[in-house]
Amino acid sequence: MFSVSPVPHVRNPVSYTHLLKATKVEGIYDADPVITRDAVKFEQITYMEILRLGLKVMDTTAVSLCKDNNLPMIIFNLNQPGNCLLYTSRCV
Secondary structure (H helix, E strand, O other): OEEOOOOOOOOOOOOOOOEEEEEOOOOEEOOOOOOOOOOOEEOOOOHHHHHHHOOOOOOHHHHHHHHHOOOOEEEEEOOOOOHHHHHHHHOO
16 A cells, blocks of 8 residues: 555555555654654564654554554655655565
8 A cells, every 4th residue: 555645544445465655754763853863763663662652653543553454564755766666566
């Protein structure tokens, strides 16, 4: 699934293998790296950690739905040339 919406449509009955979120940065950070220069990128993080830490990755309902459906999230930089093709081809 690919969405530029802040609330991905993961309730759709179609079977997805991943949730792709295009954003201004690559990955998930402990703070907004655009605003906070020393923001730390998580190499790996669980859905529960995202919710517990209150990270603004996406809407908490979307994160919960991904968790409930065991749907991996891939957060990538939309502004990086080739990223859309790279990440969408990995999930086909």
